[in-house]
Amino acid sequence: MAWARNLLRVDLSKGTSTNEPLNMEWAQKYLGQRGLATKYFVEEVDPKVDPLSPKNKLIMTTGPLTGTSASTAGRYSVVTKGALTGAIACSNSGGFFGNELKNAGYDMIIFEGKAEKPVYLMVENDSVQILDAAEFWGASVWDTEEGIKTKHGDPLIRVASIGVSGEQGVKFACIVNDMDRAAGRSGVGTVMGSKNLKAVAVRGTLGVAVDDSKSFMAAAAAGKEVLAGNAVTGEGLPAFGTQVLMNVINETGALPTHNHRDVQFEGANNISAEAMAEPRESDGKPNLVTNQACFGCTIACGRVSTIDRNHFSVKDRPEYHKASGGLEYEAAWALGAATGVDDLDALTFANFICNEQGIDPISFGATVGAAMEMYEDGVISTKDTGGIELNFGNAEALCSLAELTGKGEGFGAEIGLGSKLLCEKHGKPELSMSVKGQEFPAYDSRGIQGMGLTYATSNRGACHLRSYTVASEVLGIPEKTDPLETDGKAGLVKAFQDATAAFDSAGLCIFTSFAWTLDDVAPQLDAACEGEWSTDKLLEVGERIWNLERQFNMAAGFTGKDDNLPARLVKDAAKTGPAEGKTNGLGKMLPEYYEVRGWTGDGVPSNETLDRLSL
Amino acid sequence: MQKSLNIDPEKCTGCLQCELACSYDNEGVFNPSKSRIKVFKFEDAGRFVPYTCTQCDEAWCMQACPVDAISLDTTTGAKVVSDTLCVGCKVCTIACPFGTVNYNSSTGKVIKCDLCEGEPACATACPTAAITYVDANWTGLDKMRAWAEKTDAGTQVSA
Numbered sequence: 001m002a003w004a005r006n007l008l009r010v011d012l013s014k015g016t017s018t019n020e021p022l023n024m025e026w027a028q029k030y031l032g033q034r035g036l037a038t039k040y041f042v043e044e045v046d047p048k049v050d051p052l053s054p055k056n057k058l059i060m061t062t063g064p065l066t067g068t069s070a071s072t073a074g075r076y077s078v079v080t081k082g083a084l085t086g087a088i089a090c091s092n093s094g095g096f097f098g099n100e101l102k103n104a105g106y107d108m109i110i111f112e113g114k115a116e117k118p119v120y121l122m123v124e125n126d127s128v129q130i131l132d133a134a135e136f137w138g139a140s141v142w143d144t145e146e147g148i149k150t151k152h153g154d155p156l157i158r159v160a161s162i163g164v165s166g167e168q169g170v171k172f173a174c175i176v177n178d179m180d181r182a183a184g185r186s187g188v189g190t191v192m193g194s195k196n197l198k199a200v201a202v203r204g205t206l207g208v209a210v211d212d213s214k215s216f217m218a219a220a221a222a223g224k225e226v227l228a229g230n231a232v233t234g235e236g237l238p239a240f241g242t243q244v245l246m247n248v249i250n251e252t253g254a255l256p257t258h259n260h261r262d263v264q265f266e267g268a269n270n271i272s273a274e275a276m277a278e279p280r281e282s283d284g285k286p287n288l289v290t291n292q293a294c295f296g297c298t299i300a301c302g303r304v305s306t307i308d309r310n311h312f313s314v315k316d317r318p319e320y321h322k323a324s325g326g327l328e329y330e331a332a333w334a335l336g337a338a339t340g341v342d343d344l345d346a347l348t349f350a351n352f353i354c355n356e357q358g359i360d361p362i363s364f365g366a367t368v369g370a371a372m373e374m375y376e377d378g379v380i381s382t383k384d385t386g387g388i389e390l391n392f393g394n395a396e397a398l399c400s401l402a403e404l405t406g407k408g409e410g411f412g413a414e415i416g417l418g419s420k421l422l423c424e425k426h427g428k429p430e431l432s433m434s435v436k437g438q439e440f441p442a443y444d445s446r447g448i449q450g451m452g453l454t455y456a457t458s459n460r461g462a463c464h465l466r467s468y469t470v471a472s473e474v475l476g477i478p479e480k481t482d483p484l485e486t487d488g489k490a491g492l493v494k495a496f497q498d499a500t501a502a503f504d505s506a507g508l509c510i511f512t513s514f515a516w517t518l519d520d521v522a523p524q525l526d527a528a529c530e531g532e533w534s535t536d537k538l539l540e541v542g543e544r545i546w547n548l549e550r551q552f553n554m555a556a557g558f559t560g561k562d563d564n565l566p567a568r569l570v571k572d573a574a575k576t577g578p579a580e581g582k583t584n585g586l587g588k589m590l591p592e593y594y595e596v597r598g599w600t601g602d603g604v605p606s607n608e609t610l611d612r613l614s615l
Numbered sequence: 616m617q618k619s620l621n622i623d624p625e626k627c628t629g630c631l632q633c634e635l636a637c638s639y640d641n642e643g644v645f646n647p648s649k650s651r652i653k654v655f656k657f658e659d660a661g662r663f664v665p666y667t668c669t670q671c672d673e674a675w676c677m678q679a680c681p682v683d684a685i686s687l688d689t690t691t692g693a694k695v696v697s698d699t700l701c702v703g704c705k706v707c708t709i710a711c712p713f714g715t716v717n718y719n720s721s722t723g724k725v726i727k728c729d730l731c732e733g734e735p736a737c738a739t740a741c742p743t744a745a746i747t748y749v750d751a752n753w754t755g756l757d758k759m760r761a762w763a764e765k766t767d768a769g770t771q772v773s774a
Contacts (some may be wrong), residue, residue, distance in 0.1 A: 045716040069740070095629075099676050103646060156648070179658060205721075207638065207646030217639075224742065238628075288659035293630035298742035300628035303660035324647030 002064035002528040003027055003105045008128060010121060012195050013054060013113030017128045021108050028531050029614070031538075034090045034543040036504035036580035037079040037108055039089070042548060044110075047555035051081045051187070052169075052194040054114035060101065060160070060200065061109075063507025064529050067102035067208035070220045071227055072098040072509035074295025076183075081556070083187030083194070084171045084363065084418050085437040085461040088552045090503060091174065091188045092465070093160075094294030094302075095181030098159035099346050103204030115196035119410065120148065122163075123202045132197040138164060140356045140406075141176040141488050148201045161187040161199035163358030168408025169193065170416030172363035174438075175546065180302075180355045181294065182324025186438060187418075215527035223512075223520050228516035232475070237511065238291055239300035242329035243273035245442075252474055252483060253577020255446030256440060257337045258392050258565075259369040260433045263444045263574040267342025271332050275344050276303070282310050287344055289323045298448060299511060305348055313349035313399045326351040330464075333442035334365025339372060340392035350402040357406025363418055366439035368401055370419040370431050377602075379426050386411045430567055436461035445565065445584040446574040448473050450481070450530075451487040452584035453593055456563045457493065459549035460565045465510060466498030475479075476513055484578070486585035490592035497544035502512050505545060546595075546612040547605050560603025563590060617692045619751040620728075622662060622665050626745035629656050629663035636740035640731055647720035649719060650726040652737045652746075665746055667737070668715035668728040670694055676727070692751065701725055714744040 003022055006264045010017045023040075029390065030036040037059040049055045059223075065073040076098030099107070104125050118133040135151075136144045145159040166173035166189035173189030174182040183189075190602045210216045227233040250268035257265040269275060276288040285306070287382075293300035306323050307314050314320040327335075327348055335347045343391040354361040374380045375390035382389060386412060388397050406414025414422055419432040419439055433440050434546030438461025446453030450469030455462040464470065469492055473483035481492060498520055503510050506525055518535045525533040553562075569584045594601060598609035634650035642649050642733075674694045684700035685700040685707060696716075704722040707716045708751035716727040728735075730748075738748040749756070 069639065093727070099647070105649065196738060205646065205648035207642060207644035207649065209644045213639075213643070228742065291626035291628060295631055296635060297628075297630050298632065300743075302631060306661075321658035324658075384639070455729075 001211045001530070002068065002206075003032065004102060006105055008106045008108060008109045008123070009112065010109060010128075010130065011112050012119065012197060014116070015130050017130065019146065026066075026551070030267040030545060031064065031502065031505035031541050032107065033066070033075065033077050033505045033507055034079065034092070034233065034464050034501060035541060037061035037077065038088065038090065038545060038548055038552070040108070041079050041112065041234065042552050045081065045557055047552050049081060051083045053189055054195070056081050058111040058374050059108055059567070061087040062098050062102045062107055062110075063505055065588050066507035067099045068210055068220070068528060068560045069296060070508065070510050070528070071224045071298040072296060073507050074297070075507050076101060077504065077511055078188040079176075080191045082189055082438075082460060083173075083190035085186050085470065086556060087186070087436050087460055087558060089186035089188055090461050090504070091183035091185050092510075093183040093402070094120040094173070094297070094509060095178030097158045097160045097177035097181075097202065097296045099295045100202045100204045102208050104202050105204065105206045108198070111197060114194065118196045119199050120130060120199040120201060123200070123204075125204060125206055136198050137167060140164065141358045142179060142356050144199050145179060145609070147197060148417055152201070154203060157201050157203045159199055159201045159357070162386075162405045163356060164188055165359045165405065165416065166193035167198075168416070170359060170405060170408050170413075171418040171421070172416070172581040174358050174360045176355055176358045180527050181595070182355070182358070182360070184360045185362065185463065204275065210528040211530055212527045214522065219523040219527045223516065226520055227298055227512060227515050229533075232477070232514040233299045233511065236517075239298050240273035241291065241303045243300045243303065243332055244372040245275060245329045246272035246332060247274065248474065249443060251449050251577075252580040254483070255333065255337050255572060256338050256433070256442065256444040259338060259366075259373040259431065260440070260444060260568055261373070263447050263579060264577050265337040267340070268337065268455060270342040271336040271344050271347055276305060276327065280308055282308050283284065283333060287348060292325070292503050294509070297509065299509075301385070301511060302558065307348050307352070311345040311349070312396065313346055320349065322351050322354060324352050325355055327446070328441050330572070331361035331365070335398060336364045336365075337442075338365045338369035339398055341395045341398050342393070343395040345394035346399050349399050353406050353458065359406055362441050363439045364402065364405055366433060367415050367422060368398060370423055370433065372416060374423070374426055374428055374433055379428055391541070430520055433566055433568070434462055435565065438462045443470055444574070445569055446582045447577065447579035449484045449486050449585055449589070450483070450492055452565055452569060452586050453489055453493045453589045454496070454586055456565050456586055456590065457593060459546070459553055463501070463503050466501055467493045468510070469493060469496055470511075471514065475514075477536070478517065484582060486588050489589050490596050491505045493593060494596050497546050498539055501542035501545040502538040505541065517563040520593070521522055540613070545613060546611065547613055547615055550605060554604065560594075563603055592603060617751040618733070619670070619692075619754050620730070621747045621749045621754045623747075624664040626743045627663040627665055628655065628743055629654055630742065632740040633665055633737035633746055636736035637767060640736035643727070649665065649721075649726070651726055666715070668694070669713070670728070670730070675710040675712060676707035676716045679706045680723050681706060688729070688732075690765060691730045691733045691759075694727070695729045696725055696727055698722070698724050736761050740763060
C-alpha cells in the first residue's frame with residue numbers, strides 16, 4: 001500500500017486514456033515520484049527527442065507517502081524533458097493537487113502525444129474525460145482554476161494549469177496548482193502547452209491507505225515532533241518563511257546581485273522577511289498577511305501577502321488588491337537583487353503575475369537581470385525593448401516585463417527565451433548566468449563554494465534543490481563546513497544529491513531535511529510501504545536515481561563539458577564581503593566529484609558504478 | 616467536566632492534518648473527503664477556517680431524525696450517529712443549520728463529528744493549537760486571558 005498501484009496513461013493525440021498497474025518491481029528500486037517517474041520516462045522516451053515534439057512525454061507523479069499524514073506529504077512532481085534545458089526535468093510542487101491525484105487512485109499520469117485542439121483533463125476517481133478547453137485557452141492560471149471549478153459546480157476540485165506563457169512557448173513556463181504553488185523550473189509548463197493541454201483537474205475521494213497503520217502513525221508523529229522542535233522548521237520557517245535567508249545570505253557575501261556582477265545587494269534589507277513584516281506608511285498594514293501550509297505540512301513556511309493599494313503597479317487595479325501567495329526567498333532574490341530592484345511592492349506584484357500567468361520567477365528575474373546588463377552595456381537599446389528603459393533597479397520595467405512575459409508579448413517574448421538564448425542572440429553568451437540553459441538561483445557560488453559544484457553537476461541545470469549545501473556551509477546543518485573552502489565539498493555534494501533524490505521520491509518536501517535525515521524518513525516509509533525501507537536502501541535508491549538521470553542526459557547529448565559554470569564565477573573575483581577576492585573553485589572540486597561518484601575522468605558513470613547500482 | 620472543541624482560525628495554517636486525522640480515525644484511511652471537520656480557505660483574504668459540528672444542546676439533527684439514529688453521548692455531549700439505525704434519509708442534513716452533518720455515499724449513512732469518544736483526533740493532530748479540546752464552560756478562557764493581559768498592560772501605563 002501507500003502506492004495506489006495504478007497509473008493513468010493519457011494519449012492526447014488519440015484522445016484516449018487507459019489504466020495500468022504500477023510496476024511494483026521498479027517501485028522497489030526507484031521508490032516513487034521523481035525516481036519512479038524518471039524510470040518510466042527513460043524507458044519510454046528517446047533522449048534525443050525535441051522537448052516540444054509530441055514524442056516528448058510529460059508525467060505528473062506522486063510519491064508513496066503523498067496523501068498520508070506524514071508531515072509535508074502532499075507533494076507531486078512533473079517529469080519530462082525540459083523546454084528550457086533539453087535535459088531531464090523534474091519540478092516539484094506542494095499545495096493540494098498531489099494529494100488529490102493520489103486520492104483519485106493514481107500514482108501518476110503519463111501524458112503522450114499532442115491534442116489537436118486545446119483540451120483539459122477532468123479526473124474524478126475512475127471517471128476520466130478529455131474535455132474541450134477552448135473557453136480557457138488564453139486565460140490566466142487564476143481564471144482557469146476558478147473557471148473549471150465553476151463550470152463543474154465543484155469548489156473541491158484541485159487544478160494544475162498553465163497560463164498564457166505556457167501557451168505562447170515562453171521557455172520557463174511552469175505548471176501552477178492551487179493558485180500559487182508551482183512545478184516551477186525547466187519549462188515543464190512549456191512542454192504542457194506544446195501538447196495543447198491547458199489544465200488537469202482532479203477530484204479524488206478514494207482515500208490513501210498505509211501498510212502498517214499503527215507503526216506509521218507512531219513514525220509520522222515522531223517525525224512531526226522532530227520538525228516542531230527544530231529551530232529552522234519549528235521557528236524560523238513558520239515565522240519568516242524562506243525569506244529568513246535574505247539578510248543572512250547577503251551578509252555571507254553570496255547574494256547574486258546585478259546579474260552576478262556583485263555578491264551583495266545594498267537594498268537586501270528592503271526586500272527581506274523583516275521588511276515584509278514592517279507596517280507600511282499608507283495603511284499601517286504589513287505586506288505579510290499570514291503564513292500558510294501546503295497539504296499535511298506542519299512547518300507552514302508559505303507566505304501570503306498584499307500589495308500597497310497606492311503602489312503604481314496596482315493603482316486602479318482592484319483585482320490585485322487581494323491577498324495571494326509569496327514572496328518566497330528565491331522569487332524575492334530573482335525579482336529583486338538580480339535586477340537591483342528593492343521595491344517590495346513591485347516584487348510582490350511581479351510575483352503575483354508569475355503565479356497568475358505561470359512563469360518561473362527565478363528564470364524570469366535572472367533573465368531580466370541579464371537583459372539589464374546588456375542594456376547598460378549598450379548591447380541592446382530601447383529599440384529592442386519596445387521603449388522600456390532597462391536599467392538595473394527600474395521597478396516599473398520589472399513590473400511591465402512580468403506582464404509582457406506572462407503573455408509572451410513584446411519584449412516579454414524575448415525575455416521568455418531565457419537568458420541563454422537571449423544573450424546568445426545578442427552575441428553575449430557569457431552574460432547568461434546559467435548551467436545547461438537554466439538560470440542560477442539565489443546563492444553566489446563564489447561565497448558558497450559547494451553551490452558551484454551543485455549547479456555545475458545538477459541534472460536539471462542550475463538548481464539549489466538538487467543539493468542544498470547552503471544548509472551545511474551557511475546554516476551548519478547537519479554540520480558546519482566552511483563556505484569558502486573547496487575541500488570536502490565533492491563528498492558533501494554527492495551526499496546531498498543522493499539524499500535529496502530519496503526525499504523527492506517519497507512524496508515529502510525537501511524542507512523537512514533542515515531537521516530530518518533519512519533516518520527520520522526511513523521508519524515512515526518502512527511502515528507505510530511494502531518491502532524493507534532502511535536509510536541504506538534509500539541512499540542507494542537516491543544514488544541510482546542520480547545516475548539514471550545522468551545517463552539520460554548523456555544520451556541526450558550532454559557531456560562532462562556541460563558540468564561547467566559561466567566564466568564570471570570562476571574568473572571574476574567577488575568584490576565585497578567575506579568572499580572578497582574569491583572565485584569558485586570548480587576546477588578543483590569537479591575531478592574529486594567524478595571520483596567519489598565512481599565516474600570516469602570525463603564524467604561518465606563507470607561500468608562498475610552502473611553494475612553496483614543495478615543500472 | 617464536559618469539553619468542547621474550540622477553534623481559533625487565527626492560528627490555522629490550512630495544512631489539513633485535522634482532516635487527515637479525522638478520516639483516519641473514522642475510516643481507517645487518509646481521506647479528507649470523508650472528514651467530519653473541514654478547513655476553508657478564503658483565498659482573497661488569506662484566511663483559513665476549520666469548521667465542524669459544535670454539538671448543539673437542542674440538536675436539530677437529533678430532533679429531525681425519523682428513526683432516532685442520532686443520540687446524545689452523555690459523557691462527551693456529542694450527538695452520535697448510529698450506523699446500524701441510520702437509513703440515509705438525509706433529513707438531518709437539511710435540519711442542521713450549519714451544514715456539519717453530511718451524507719457519505721460510500722456507506723449510505725450520514726457522518727458528523729462525534730468527538731472521538733472524548734479524544735478528538737483533529738485536536739490532537741493540529742500542529743498549531745488552532746483546534747483545542749477545552750472545558751465546555753470556558754471556551755473563552757484563552758481569549759479572556761489575552762485581553763486581561765492587554766488590559767492590565769494598559770492599566771500599568773496609565774498608572
